[in-house]
Amino acid sequence: MVFSIYAMIAVLAFSSCHRGYAQEMSRFHVPDIKLNGTQSAAYCKELGYDGLAVLSSPEDYASAIRFTDAIRNHSETHFFIGLRFLNNTRALRWDDGTAAASDTPMSPHMHGPLKYPNNHFGRISSDKHIMMGAGDCMRFALCGNYTKTQIAMRGKSSHGQQPTKVRYNLSVSKTSSYIHCSVLCGQDHRCQVAHFKSDGLICTLLAPDSFTGFTADPMSHIFIRDRFLQGNSL
Numbered sequence: 202m203v204f205s206i207y208a209m210i211a212v213l214a215f216s217s218c219h220r221g222y223a224q225e226m227s228r229f230h231v232p233d234i235k236l237n238g239t240q241s242a243a244y245c246k247e248l249g250y251d252g253l254a255v256l257s258s259p260e261d262y263a264s265a266i267r268f269t270d271a272i273r274n275h276s277e278t279h280f281f282i283g284l285r286f287l288n289n290t291r292a293l294r295w296d297d298g299t300a301a302a303s304d305t306p307m308s309p310h311m312h313g314p315l316k317y318p319n320n321h322f323g324r325i326s327s328d329k330h331i332m333m334g335a336g337d338c339m340r341f342a343l344c345g346n347y348t349k350t351q352i353a354m355r356g357k358s359s360h361g362q363q364p365t366k367v368r369y370n371l372s373v374s375k376t377s378s379y380i381h382c383s384v385l386c387g388q389d390h391r392c393q394v395a396h397f398k399s400d401g402l403i404c405t406l407l408a409p410d411s412f413t414g415f416t417a418d419p420m421s422h423i424f425i426r427d428r429f430l431q432g433n434s435l
């Protein structure tokens with residue numbers, strides 16, 4: 202069984218006139234002007250958005266990739282997004298305060314953001330990966346609102362299996378059903394697997410690097426969510 206909840210994604214209208222590239226329905230917007238990283242974030246706010254787009258979940262990332270497809274195809278361009286490298290914590294954090302997930306699709310050319318202490322501005326590159334840079338180049342920006350009204354989730358559900366070699370969990374709670382447990386997974390951008398035990402009604406959320414595989418367990422239902430570079434026609 203494939204279990205899918207899709208967020209509404211507006212179709213991108215690429216036009217040659219200078220009115221901006223996005224349709225009004227969309228939660229993203231690309232202003233038709235190239236600015237540096239600091240200015241881009243400020244301009245997104247000036248336009249009424251919370252700031253540069255936060256793509257912390259696999260679904261938000263997939264939406265942004267689809268949204269920027271036409272423009273990326275027309276010019277080998279990169280877009281500033283709301284991801285920062287913080288000096289004090291030496292960590293990647295989204296502008297809404299959430300920590301970047303362990304499998305955030307960083308560019309293989311980056312060799313890890315820690316090697317780039319001055320590169321504080323995230324961007325989507327033309328090959329769909331996320332790169333960090335100094336933010337001093339003039340680029341397009343992807344603006345967006347942080348708070349989401351819709352939960353988007355894509356993945357597969359399966360009965361009779363449980364995760365093995367669990368090193369840690371994101372949360373353990375009691376839920377009334379397997380579906381409720383899956384919804385909780387969709388609300389945590391780090392979650393890859395929702396594990397529901399029907400005997401105790403226990404819902405455990407797991408990150409991609411917190412377990413190593415699955416074994417049979419007749420009392421278990423799992424939801425395996427598609428991750429960033431999976432199932433998104435990338």
Ligand SMILES: *[C@@H]1O[C@H](CO)[C@@H](O)[C@H](O)[C@H]1NC(C)=O
Nearest residue numbers: 226227228229249250251346
């Ligand atoms: C973004 O949030 C602002 C402030 O809440 C709101 O006025 C605006 O309509 C939102 N924009 C979109 C595209 O949802």
Ligand SMILES: *[C@@H]1O[C@H](CO)[C@@H](O)[C@H](O)[C@H]1NC(C)=O
Nearest residue numbers: 213269270271272273274434
């Ligand atoms: C952009 O290019 C990709 C890969 O070449 C293709 O799959 C996609 O449909 C193109 N998008 C548009 C809007 O032309």
Ligand SMILES: *[C@@H]1O[C@H](CO)[C@@H](O)[C@H](O)[C@H]1NC(C)=O
Nearest residue numbers: 287288289317318319320321
């Ligand atoms: C971050 O740290 C690097 C090296 O430790 C330093 O050169 C740079 O100025 C710092 N940047 C900010 C914005 O504090």
Ligand SMILES: *[C@@H]1O[C@H](CO)[C@@H](O)[C@H](O)[C@H]1NC(C)=O
Nearest residue numbers: 237238239240335336337338
């Ligand atoms: C962007 O440009 C402004 C104005 O020239 C400047 O103050 C700011 O430091 C620049 N930001 C970056 C990250 O280079």
Ligand SMILES: *[C@@H]1O[C@H](CO)[C@@H](O)[C@H](O)[C@H]1NC(C)=O
Nearest residue numbers: 367368369370371372373405
């Ligand atoms: C889940 O994680 C918490 C916090 O790390 C830990 O105390 C708890 O024992 C874990 N529960 C299970 C069932 O693994």
